[in-house]
Amino acid sequence: MPDSTTATNIQKIRSREPVRVRRPSRDEALDAVRTLIRWAGDDPEREGLLGTPDRVVRSYAEFFSGYGEDPVALLQRTFEEMDGYDEIVMLKDIRFESHCEHHIAPIIGKVHIAYLPNNRVVGISKLARLVEVYAKRLQIQEKMTAQIANTLDEVLQPKGVAVVIEAAHQCMTTRGVHKPGVSMVTSRMLGVFRTDPTTRREVLSMFGTPAGGTGEHA
């Protein structure tokens, strides 16, 4: 049973969830893809492109499945029997694919998550699922980093949370400035990882991230 602090925090997380929009019909979505094909300069009625709107619409359902998921419900099953375990719990190199909200171009990278439990732990697969919930939405990397950290912090109420994301943005590598091989590092440190430099250094060296995730993007 969630205590009252958790209940308040859950309200907070839910209030930050994207507003539910009126979803267009599937036919409207198919037409929108045909419009973009014509905008690109091709003919959506030519044979090779006939099935494309349907494939794109189905891909969108997969790329953006995170809007239909509740990050709080995911974390609510916690385990309290820890036999006094009071060290860092860490999941490294969680691969994710997301899409930037400015260009709808892929962001591909990995997330490292650590927390210092305070009576409650979750199954590690839940950490990976939490990443999926936020990755399968239109994103900016800084926001996704903060969302993962804040949700863990507010639901589990651990002594500290550290989240570092390293990712390549295809809107930078395939268009615009064309800078392949560049990856962006963002981090969000809460609790002891924010206040205690030794604990922070420890977690960053366990993550093995470049320069310990120097860019703190809240």
Ligand SMILES: [Zn+2]
């Ligand atoms: Zn972009």
